[in-house]
Amino acid sequence: MQNQNAAAGFGVLAKYGSDKMAKDQPPVSKSSVKPISRRTLLQSASAAAVAGMIGGRSFAQPKSAARPAAASADKSKTFPDKFLWGCATAGHQVEGNNTSSDLWLIEHLPGSIFKEPSGDACDHYHLYPQDISMLADLGFNTYRFSLEWARIEPEEGSFSNAELEHYRRMLATCREHHLTTLLTYSHFSLPRWFAFKGGWQNPGAPDLYARFCEKATKHLGDLVDYASTFNEPDVPQLLNWISLAGMPGGTNFTEMFRTGLDKVRRQVNSPEFANFFLGDGMKIRDGVIAAHHKGRAAMKSVRSDMPVGFNLAMSDDQPAPEDSHLAEKQADVYGPWLEIAKHEDYLGVQTYSRAVVGKRDLPPPKGAELTQVGWEFYPECVEHVVRYASKQTGVPIIVTENGISTNDDTRRVEYVQRALAGLKRAIDDGVDVRGYVAWSLLDNFEWMSGFDPKFGIVAVDRVTQRRTIKPSGAMLGNIARRNSL
Ligand code: BGC
Numbered sequence: 001m002q003n004q005n006a007a008a009g010f011g012v013l014a015k016y017g018s019d020k021m022a023k024d025q026p027p028v029s030k031s032s033v034k035p036i037s038r039r040t041l042l043q044s045a046s047a048a049a050v051a052g053m054i055g056g057r058s059f060a061q062p063k064s065a066a067r068p069a070a071a072s073a074d075k076s077k078t079f080p081d082k083f084l085w086g087c088a089t090a091g092h093q094v095e096g097n098n099t100s101s102d103l104w105l106i107e108h109l110p111g112s113i114f115k116e117p118s119g120d121a122c123d124h125y126h127l128y129p130q131d132i133s134m135l136a137d138l139g140f141n142t143y144r145f146s147l148e149w150a151r152i153e154p155e156e157g158s159f160s161n162a163e164l165e166h167y168r169r170m171l172a173t174c175r176e177h178h179l180t181t182l183l184t185y186s187h188f189s190l191p192r193w194f195a196f197k198g199g200w201q202n203p204g205a206p207d208l209y210a211r212f213c214e215k216a217t218k219h220l221g222d223l224v225d226y227a228s229t230f231n232e233p234d235v236p237q238l239l240n241w242i243s244l245a246g247m248p249g250g251t252n253f254t255e256m257f258r259t260g261l262d263k264v265r266r267q268v269n270s271p272e273f274a275n276f277f278l279g280d281g282m283k284i285r286d287g288v289i290a291a292h293h294k295g296r297a298a299m300k301s302v303r304s305d306m307p308v309g310f311n312l313a314m315s316d317d318q319p320a321p322e323d324s325h326l327a328e329k330q331a332d333v334y335g336p337w338l339e340i341a342k343h344e345d346y347l348g349v350q351t352y353s354r355a356v357v358g359k360r361d362l363p364p365p366k367g368a369e370l371t372q373v374g375w376e377f378y379p380e381c382v383e384h385v386v387r388y389a390s391k392q393t394g395v396p397i398i399v400t401e402n403g404i405s406t407n408d409d410t411r412r413v414e415y416v417q418r419a420l421a422g423l424k425r426a427i428d429d430g431v432d433v434r435g436y437v438a439w440s441l442l443d444n445f446e447w448m449s450g451f452d453p454k455f456g457i458v459a460v461d462r463v464t465q466r467r468t469i470k471p472s473g474a475m476l477g478n479i480a481r482r483n484s485l
Contacts, residue, residue, distance in 0.1 A: 084435025
C-alpha cells in the first residue's frame with residue numbers, strides 16, 4: 001500500500017497555489033485570535049517547559065522523500081521508513097456551527113442528552129490554515145480529519161459546491177505542508193434530513209451515502225491519500241458491552257440511548273428519527289455495512305487507486321478469570337468488520353484502554369488509575385490491539401486514534417511513551433503497522449460530555465480560540481520528526 005497519490009497533489013497545488021490559498025484564507029476576526037507563527041509555536045512549546053525538545057528544523061519532510069535513518073540512529077528506536085505520524089480531528093468536534101446536522105438539532109433540545117451544545121467548537125472551520133500549519137511545524141507528516149456530510153448536502157439532493165471547495169482547500173493546505181491526508185467520509189454526525197428519514201435504518205440509506213461518496217470523491221479524491229468510509233462503525237455493538245467506572249449497576253449505554261431516542265423522537269415529532277447512536281443497533285449495523293460496500297464502490301469508481309478502509313473502535317479485550325464471554329464479544333462487535341477488513345486496502349484501529357470481559361466488560365479494576373472519562377490508564381492496549389487486528393485481517397494497520405483524556409499532561413506524556421514503546425515491539429516482531437495518529441490535535445467537543453474531557457495535545461481557549469501547545473504535543477512531534485523514540 002503505497003501513497004499512490006504522492007505526486008498528483010502538486011499539479012493540483014498549481015491550481016490552488018499559494019496565491020489563491022492566501023486569498024481564500026478567511027479573514028481572521030478582530031477577536032484576539034492569534035494565528036500561530038512558527039516563532040510563536042516554538043516559544044509556546046518552550047514555555048511549556050520543553051525547551052530543547054523541538055529540533056532546529058521545524059518543517060515536516062515531504063512525504064515523497066524517504067527519511068533515511070541517521071547513521072548514528074539507534075535502530076532499536078527507529079520506526080519504518082515513511083511511517084505516518086499524525087493527529088486526528090473530526091468535523092463536528094472541531095469545526096463549529098455544524099447547523100444542518102442531526103447532532104446540532106439534538107444538542108439544542110430541552111434537557112438534551114448532550115451536556116452542552118458544540119457552538120463554535122474550535123472554529124477549525126475558519127482556523128484550519130493555522131491548525132494545519134501548526135501540526136506540520138510540530139513535526140507531524142499526516143493529518144486525519146473528516147467531512148461533514150451535513151454541510152456538503154444540507155438538504156437531500158442539494159450539494160454545495162462551496163462547501164466541497166472548503167474541504168478541497170483543507171486538503172490543499174495539507175499538500176502545501178507535505179502532509180499525508182487521511183480523510184474520513186463519515187464520523188458519527190449526519191445531515192438532519194437523513195436522520196429524519198431513519199438514519200442508517202432507512203433501506204435507502206446506503207444509496208444516499210454512496211451518492212455523497214461519489215460526489216465528494218469526484219471533487220476531492222485527487223488530494224486524498226487514504227479514505228475511510230466510516231469512523232468506528234462497530235460502536236453501536238460496542239455500546240452493548242462497555243461499562244464505565246461509576247455507571248449505575250445494570251445500566252449500559254444501549255439502555256441509556258434507547259430512552260434518549262424515545263425522548264428525541266417525541267421532541268422532534270418524528271417517529272422515524274434515528275442516527276448513528278440512537279436507534280436499533282442491529283438495524284444500524286446492517287445499514288452501515290451495506291453503506292460501506294456501496295460507498296467504497298462509489299469511491300473506487302472515481303479513483304480506483306485510492307486506498308480505502310475504515311476505522312474500527314477496539315479495546316484490548318482480556319478474559320475475566322471466570323465466566324468470560326470474550327469470544328462472544330469479539331464475534332459480536334468486531335467479527336463482521338474484521339471479515340470485511342480482509343478485503344480493504346488498510347484497517348484503521350482506534351484504541352484507548354483495555355476491557356476485562358466477563359458477561360459484559362467489567363468495570364476497571366479497583367485502584368486502577370482512571371482517565372477523565374473513566375477509562376483505565378492502559379497504554380499497552382495499542383500493542384495488543386495492533387497484533388490482534390493484523391493477525392485477524394492480514395492487511396496493513398494504521399493506528400488512526402489513540403490518546404488519553406486528562407488535565408494532567410504529564411500523564412499524557414507517559415501514556416504516549418508507553419503506547420509507542422509497545423507499538424515498536426509489535427513492529428519489531430513483524431506486525432505491518434504503517435502509522436500512528438494521535439487523538440486528538442485539539443481539546444475539542446467530546447460529544448455528549450461536552451468540552452470537559454481534554455484529549456488534545458494542543459489546548460484551546462474557547463473564548464479567544466487561542467491554541468497552546470502542551471508538552472505532550474511537542475514531545476510527540478519530536479518523535480515524529482526523528483521517526484524514532
Ligand atoms: C471517536 C472520537 C472520540 C474519541 C474519544 C473515538 O471513539 O472516534 O470522536 O472523541 O473516541 O472518545
